Amino acid sequence: MSTPQALPPPVRPLRCQRSDxxxxxxxxxxxxxxxxxxxxxxxxxxxxPSGTPEDSALGAGTEPVNTxxxxxxxxxxxxxxxxxxxxxDSAPWSGRHVLDAELEPLLAxxxxxxxxxxxSFNAGKTALLTAFFLQLASGQKxxxxxxxxxxxxxxAWHSLVEKANRWTGSKEEEIVTHTPKTLEQAQHLHLGLxxxxxxxxxxxxxxxxxxxxxxxxxWVSLADxxxxxxLQFFAxxxxxxxxxxxxxxxxxxxxxxxxxQARMLLRLVDLERERTPRRPLLFLLCKWDAVLLTLGVPPxxxxxxxxxxxxxxxxxPRTWNALLEAQxxxxxxxIAAVAAFxxxxxxGQPVGVMAPFIWLxxxxxxxxxxxxxxxxxPEGASPFETLRRWEDDP
Amino acid sequence: MSDQAKPIDAxxxxxxxxxxxxxxxxxxxxxxxxxxxxxxxxxxxAHFERRHASQDQRALIKLTDPLLDAKFPERTQRNEPLSxxxxxxxxxxxxxxxxxxxLAGDYAGEELEALFKDRTGTWTAQWxxxxxxxxxxxxxxxxxxxxxxxxxxxxxxxxxxxxxxLLREQKRISGSEQAGLRLEGGPAEDxxxxxxxxxxxLFGAPELLSPAGPPEAxxxxxxxxxxxxxxxxxxxxxRHARGLCPxxxxxxxxxxxxxxxxxxxxxxxxxxxxxxERWLAQQMPLLEDYLWCNFPSDDLLICGLSAVGGDxxxxxxxxxxLSNPHRGFVEWxxxxxxxxxxxxxxxxALPLYFALxxxxxxxxxxxxxxxxxxxxxxxxxxxxxxxx
Numbered sequence: 001m002s003t004p005q006a007l008p009p010p011v012r013p014l015r016c017q018r019s020d021x022x023x024x025x026x027x028x029x030x031x032x033x034x035x036x037x038x039x040x041x042x043x044x045x046x047x048x049p050s051g052t053p054e055d056s057a058l059g060a061g062t063e064p065v066n067t068x069x070x071x072x073x074x075x076x077x078x079x080x081x082x083x084x085x086x087x088x089d090s091a092p093w094s095g096r097h098v099l100d101a102e103l104e105p106l107l108a109x110x111x112x113x114x115x116x117x118x119x120s121f122n123a124g125k126t127a128l129l130t131a132f133f134l135q136l137a138s139g140q141k142x143x144x145x146x147x148x149x150x151x152x153x154x155x156a157w158h159s160l161v162e163k164a165n166r167w168t169g170s171k172e173e174e175i176v177t178h179t180p181k182t183l184e185q186a187q188h189l190h191l192g193l194x195x196x197x198x199x200x201x202x203x204x205x206x207x208x209x210x211x212x213x214x215x216x217x218x219w220v221s222l223a224d225x226x227x228x229x230x231l232q233f234f235a236x237x238x239x240x241x242x243x244x245x246x247x248x249x250x251x252x253x254x255x256x257x258x259x260x261q262a263r264m265l266l267r268l269v270d271l272e273r274e275r276t277p278r279r280p281l282l283f284l285l286c287k288w289d290a291v292l293l294t295l296g297v298p299p300x301x302x303x304x305x306x307x308x309x310x311x312x313x314x315x316x317p318r319t320w321n322a323l324l325e326a327q328x329x330x331x332x333x334x335i336a337a338v339a340a341f342x343x344x345x346x347x348g349q350p351v352g353v354m355a356p357f358i359w360l361x362x363x364x365x366x367x368x369x370x371x372x373x374x375x376x377x378p379e380g381a382s383p384f385e386t387l388r389r390w391e392d393d394p
Numbered sequence: 395m396s397d398q399a400k401p402i403d404a405x406x407x408x409x410x411x412x413x414x415x416x417x418x419x420x421x422x423x424x425x426x427x428x429x430x431x432x433x434x435x436x437x438x439x440a441h442f443e444r445r446h447a448s449q450d451q452r453a454l455i456k457l458t459d460p461l462l463d464a465k466f467p468e469r470t471q472r473n474e475p476l477s478x479x480x481x482x483x484x485x486x487x488x489x490x491x492x493x494x495x496x497l498a499g500d501y502a503g504e505e506l507e508a509l510f511k512d513r514t515g516t517w518t519a520q521w522x523x524x525x526x527x528x529x530x531x532x533x534x535x536x537x538x539x540x541x542x543x544x545x546x547x548x549x550x551x552x553x554x555x556x557x558x559x560l561l562r563e564q565k566r567i568s569g570s571e572q573a574g575l576r577l578e579g580g581p582a583e584d585x586x587x588x589x590x591x592x593x594x595x596l597f598g599a600p601e602l603l604s605p606a607g608p609p610e611a612x613x614x615x616x617x618x619x620x621x622x623x624x625x626x627x628x629x630x631x632x633r634h635a636r637g638l639c640p641x642x643x644x645x646x647x648x649x650x651x652x653x654x655x656x657x658x659x660x661x662x663x664x665x666x667x668x669x670x671e672r673w674l675a676q677q678m679p680l681l682e683d684y685l686w687c688n689f690p691s692d693d694l695l696i697c698g699l700s701a702v703g704g705d706x707x708x709x710x711x712x713x714x715x716l717s718n719p720h721r722g723f724v725e726w727x728x729x730x731x732x733x734x735x736x737x738x739x740x741x742x743a744l745p746l747y748f749a750l751x752x753x754x755x756x757x758x759x760x761x762x763x764x765x766x767x768x769x770x771x772x773x774x775x776x777x778x779x780x781x782x
Contacts, residue, residue, distance in 0.1 A: 137620035149640060149641045
């Protein structure tokens with residue numbers, strides 16, 4: 001009797017270390033947008049061949065194990081002062097900013113949208129987000145087609161709002177606390193939104209990165225491994241918002257400002273050269289109230305951008321060229337102006353805050369409806385009969 | 395706090411239901427509980443009967459005794475959370491008779507603030523047990539939440555006009571234009587045109603599915619700071635403890651929520667005529683959005699609640715209360731015999747009926763003429779705006 005041939009060891013199906021990953025549910029890696037070949041490059045994937053009698057990890061005829069898949073991803077270091085141990089009576093989440101280390105479960109919970117706000121120090125990134133949250137929370141949606149459904153960073157929003165509420169209107173005071181540059185990891189603010197349409201029952205997670213301007217400046221000047229490490233999440237972003245301080249348009253360092261912004265914009269454009277599809281870019285001029293008397297009322301947000309924003313082109317020629325280059329590369333671009341805090345909260349409302357976010361969400365959460373299937377109806381024929389037979393015909 | 399909800403005892407027809415009371419400090423939780431217990435003792439809760447007295451009546455006595463002297467109960471202290479177990483029978487049409495063990499608990503409102511700020515050590519086993527309740531009753535105090543003047547109705551204006559308004563304001567401040575500017579089309583500061591003459595301008599067009607949110611703010615109107623963040627966070631924690639994902643609406647009947655706007659008798663009559671749903675949508679839009687997104691409408695009741703019918707700090711009302719302590723009421727916007735409008739029930743146990751039996755409890759309401767409410771307002775009162 002011949003010895004039965006030993007069967008090759010069974011290969012277990014692909015598993016992911018992340019419990020929330022879409023791999024187990026839909027069969028696709030939640031990080032597939034970051035890699036060309038996620039099944040071989042995603043470090044969260046684990047694939048263990050079962051042991052064989054020869055105690056070899058590999059049996060005859062099995063695929064070689066990619067050691068990169070077996071190696072556990074290095075856990076990112078925790079932020080200083082933030083305990084990784086959870087006491088027994090801890091709340092499910094801290095309510096503070098979401099750090100990079102905590103980002104994955106949210107991003108894996110599709111459809112999550114990550115929007116990166118990029119800009120120099122004091123450009124108005126955090127103030128913009130605070131004003132947006134205040135408008136949403138006070139029901140001043142002005143056409144924003146979503147309702148507030150959840151947030152894992154409610155305390156962070158609360159802190160920003162409280163600080164803004166204490167602002168007395170003095171130019172010497174901070175409206176909101178500057179994002180500290182000493183953070184170990186990027187931090188993000190979270191909103192869960194539900195479309196207002198009664199036929200759309202989704203819950204859309206949206207994360208806004210709240211980065212210190214110094215990180216961006218360092219990355220723009222030297223995009224090495226160290227400066228890029230904290231911005232790794234850029235690979236996963238769904239849109240970019242380039243925030244500029246509009247008061248610099250009438251300042252004394254205009255040329256320097258133009259050069260800085262152009263370099264920043266071109267770095268973002270470079271990120272998109274090898275990508276398809278390319279991510280949308282919102283070019284946002286904050287603090288427009290500071291230049292209102294000089295430059296007047298800004299144009300309506302519209303496309304094509306070059307038709308109406310000549311005032312920007314005149315003052316920021318390099319940046320303007322970079323913007324046109326972005327458009328030429330196929331990026332969807334939009335320009336808008338905002339006055340997030342033209343006065344204190346008691347004195348009046350912001351201007352122009354919601355329109356940019358309406359555009360952003362339309363880009364990152366745009367849904368193309370299916371085309372209606374229609375069979376050609378012969379002249380004089382009954383549409384009903386034609387369609388009925390069309391369905392039955394092979 | 396109350397024990398976790400226990401499964402239905404198959405050996406008897408008895409079901410144990412736990413109901414959690416939530417609310418910030420001074421939101422009226424203790425007052426309503428006390429008034430309900432008093433109505434139970436006086437047999438004014440029309441559909442509840444007590445099967446037998448609880449073994450430990452200390453909490454009940456502590457709550458109800460002040461009302462006997464026409465005084466508000468003491469606020470629940472942080473180290474003395476209240477826990478009540480009541481053996482009741484639910485009776486009478488439209489309810490199916492059933493024995494109910496009601497577990498109700500109260501807690502100090504300061505705990506909510508502590509939970510919001512300090513996430514370690516505050517989400518205790520008691521809170522996790524409260525999260526498993528069969529129903530939540532969330533108390534909001536109207537006067538503290540109201541705060542701001544009633545907004546004017548503004549026609550929605552594009553951002554361009556708001557920029558122009560801001561530009562004119564800056565020119566005025568810099569001295570290059572005259573004072574007294576206003577955005578075109580909006581009400582002037584010294585206008586004699588009272589928007590309350592026409593509430594449809596004040597409250598906007600009616601909506602079928604959802605109450606109208608706040609009207610668009612005028613450019614010079616104060617930006618509202620949301621005040622319900624701690625409550626929303628608590629609700630998020632509770633849903634998380636029940637295994638609900640954000641945005642996931644619970645199965646019908648598995649978790650009923652009552653939003654009771656307390657001290658409803660003190661609310662401006664014009665808001666009372668519009669109803670508590672519209673009040674919530676306009677005064678606390680973030681909370682209203684959150685409820686709409688996360689709870690099915692059939693299991694959600696938004697009502698105005700007056701536990702005692704007035705202010706027990708007012709000596710004149712105290713005398714009235716002593717002569718008739720059952721002056722409380724519950725109001726909500728709803729349908730009754732095909733007609734939509736403000737419904738009122740003088741049985742302040744109605745939130746509990748809803749928590750146990752759902753929307754059939756709302757048939758206990760009687761329609762009231764909202765013009766009788768607006769007649770109390772200082773300005774002229776038109777007819778009540780209709781809702782589709």
